[in-house]
Amino acid sequence: xxxxxxxxxxxxxxxxxxxxxxxxxxxxxxxxxxxxxxxxxxxxxxxxxxxxxxxxxxxxxxxxxxxxxxxxxxxxxxxxxxxxxxxxxxxxxxxxxxxxxxxxxxxxxxxxxxxxxxxxxxxxxxxxxxxxxxxxxxxxxxxxxxxxxxxxxxxxxxxxxxxxxxxxxxxxxxxxxxxxxxxxxxxxxxxxxxxxxxxxxxxxxxxxxxxxxxxxxxxxxxxxxxxxxxxxxxxxxxxxxxxxxxxxxxxxxxxxxxxxxxxxxxxxxxxxxxxxxxxxxxxxxxxxxxxxxxxxxxxxxxxxxxxxxxxxxxxxxxxxxxxxxxxxxxxxxxxxxxxxxxxxxxxxxxxxxxxxxxxxxxxxxxxxxxxxxxxxxxxxxxxxxxxxxxxxxxxxxxx
Amino acid sequence: xxxxxxxxxxxxxxxxxxxxxxxxxxxxxxxxxxxxxxxxxxxxxxxxxxxxxxxxxxxxxxxxxxxxxxxxxxxxxxxxxxxxxxxxxxxxxxxxxxxxxxxxxxxxxxxxxxxxxxx
Ligand code: SF4
Ligand code: SF4
Numbered sequence: 001x002x003x004x005x006x007x008x009x010x011x012x013x014x015x016x017x018x019x020x021x022x023x024x025x026x027x028x029x030x031x032x033x034x035x036x037x038x039x040x041x042x043x044x045x046x047x048x049x050x051x052x053x054x055x056x057x058x059x060x061x062x063x064x065x066x067x068x069x070x071x072x073x074x075x076x077x078x079x080x081x082x083x084x085x086x087x088x089x090x091x092x093x094x095x096x097x098x099x100x101x102x103x104x105x106x107x108x109x110x111x112x113x114x115x116x117x118x119x120x121x122x123x124x125x126x127x128x129x130x131x132x133x134x135x136x137x138x139x140x141x142x143x144x145x146x147x148x149x150x151x152x153x154x155x156x157x158x159x160x161x162x163x164x165x166x167x168x169x170x171x172x173x174x175x176x177x178x179x180x181x182x183x184x185x186x187x188x189x190x191x192x193x194x195x196x197x198x199x200x201x202x203x204x205x206x207x208x209x210x211x212x213x214x215x216x217x218x219x220x221x222x223x224x225x226x227x228x229x230x231x232x233x234x235x236x237x238x239x240x241x242x243x244x245x246x247x248x249x250x251x252x253x254x255x256x257x258x259x260x261x262x263x264x265x266x267x268x269x270x271x272x273x274x275x276x277x278x279x280x281x282x283x284x285x286x287x288x289x290x291x292x293x294x295x296x297x298x299x300x301x302x303x304x305x306x307x308x309x310x311x312x313x314x315x316x317x318x319x320x321x322x323x324x325x326x327x328x329x330x331x332x333x334x335x336x337x338x339x340x341x342x343x344x345x346x347x348x349x350x351x352x353x354x355x356x357x358x359x360x361x362x363x364x365x366x367x368x369x370x371x372x373x374x375x376x377x378x379x380x381x382x383x384x385x386x387x388x389x390x391x392x393x394x395x396x397x398x399x
Numbered sequence: 400x401x402x403x404x405x406x407x408x409x410x411x412x413x414x415x416x417x418x419x420x421x422x423x424x425x426x427x428x429x430x431x432x433x434x435x436x437x438x439x440x441x442x443x444x445x446x447x448x449x450x451x452x453x454x455x456x457x458x459x460x461x462x463x464x465x466x467x468x469x470x471x472x473x474x475x476x477x478x479x480x481x482x483x484x485x486x487x488x489x490x491x492x493x494x495x496x497x498x499x500x501x502x503x504x505x506x507x508x509x510x511x512x513x514x515x516x517x518x
Binding site: 275349 | 469470471472473475476477485489490491507508510511512
């Protein structure tokens with residue numbers, strides 16, 4: 001029907017037709033998929049949710065005399081330094097703590113903070129305290145470095161997130177008798193609440209279930225700037241059991257994302273902290289889907305009633321946890337689900353409001369001519385098996 | 400703290416200090432939560448006023464910082480009175496103050512620390 005080159009040509013001429021994923025679903029319902037697909041060039045999807053498998057690469061730039069960093073803390077958060085002399089990797093879920101480097105930050109300043117907050121502070125233009133010790137060698141004589149950095153004063157600063165945009169996830173509940181503090185927030189005992197973290201029909205990868213129009217090299221909206229799909233994400237599990245509409249019944253595909261943090265905006269990058277679990281990073285990510293043919297739009301037309309997730313009991317801390325079966329996203333978004341005949345209130349963890357805003361922001365960037373689509377340089381693997389060790393999540397017994 | 404001691408001893412009123420601003424040779428300020436028999440509470444407050452202590456009543460309220468809130472909705476799942484809800488059209492957080500019982504369950508739930516109390 002149309003190619004990405006043709007779509008880009010229209011974007012440059014200001015003639016591309018771009019719909020948000022919500023508009024696309026409404027149009028497909030109203031006109032039918034065939035007629036709607038003739039009209040639209042690009043559908044924008046977006047999400048805003050905690051993505052703890054994220055982090056930032058920082059290259060400080062060399063000091064004089066030069067240092068080869070052995071250990072480094074940024075506002076009390078340990079950054080990995082085991083590669084280039086002044087290269088650092090700051091993980092979003094690394095906890096702030098008083099270290100051996102004599103940090104002046106203590107107690108309240110460190111509490112409930114972590115790598116996600118430091119990344120968000122740098123993107124917001126704030127200064128961050130840096131303390132590092134060095135391996136003293138003939139090339140790098142310096143033993144210590146203490147300074148403040150900001151995003152203007154570091155050589156390079158980009159996000160490289162090993163796992164984002166989970167294609168579907170789980171619903172967490174607590175069937176035990178004490179409160180649990182999880183990465184889905186507090187789960188109250190005796191099925192007191194249920195938390196879901198994926199946004200169903202808004203979720204980028206559920207609108208391209210077989211990853212046919214996105215792949216390695218796809219340009220995306222990452223934290224308000226431009227990013228790219230760099231690789232399959234960690235725990236990428238495309239072989240998850242799927243419904244006839246090709247959407248997975250539990251956690252499935254994931255992607256690794258990369259993008260220049262110097263261009264990102266604080267509105268779309270927020271540090272967060274889950275009580276008694278730890279810090280993370282909330283991130284706005286938008287994925288444009290080129291409507292190359294009718295089948296692509298047909299997948300984008302999927303509705304919450306036709307998407308499901310497994311309800312998982314967190315009171316059993318094992319890799320494969322027992323489930324209470326599948327529920328649809330339409331049920332989850334209604335505010336309550338029934339589990340074993342009981343009414344359980346549901347709450348989301350991803351922001352539906354800001355996810356919608358991401359899709360709108362990406363649509364506007366494309367309409368303004370400032371964001372062209374890219375042809376993937378390689379597909380994401382479709383047959384990656386999941387080898388368990390101590391990581392859990394993808395393997396869910398839904399029988 | 401002699402005041403809280405007297406409250407407990409003379410009036411059987413328990414005082415839970417929420418915030419204290421006390422410095423030598425200055426007028427101090429205490430925010431305390433008093434619990435006890437209703438008549439004894441009245442007597443205790445009268446006694447405090449007799450001692451020249453200014454007493455005013457405040458009730459604890461939930462505050463939501465709209466600049467910080469990301470409208471994730473996580474707090475809505477733990478709110479027993481459904482004071483916190485997501486608007487069904489805009490999906491923005493709404494807070495119905497008149498239903499709130501200030502149980503404070505929502506405060507630690509918020510991942511961006513947007514919820515606090517006025518005290
Ligand atoms: S204090 Fe309790 S009742 Fe009030 S909004 Fe928070 S959770 Fe709801
Ligand atoms: S949990 Fe916090 S950020 Fe989320 S909706 Fe409630 S107040 Fe807003």
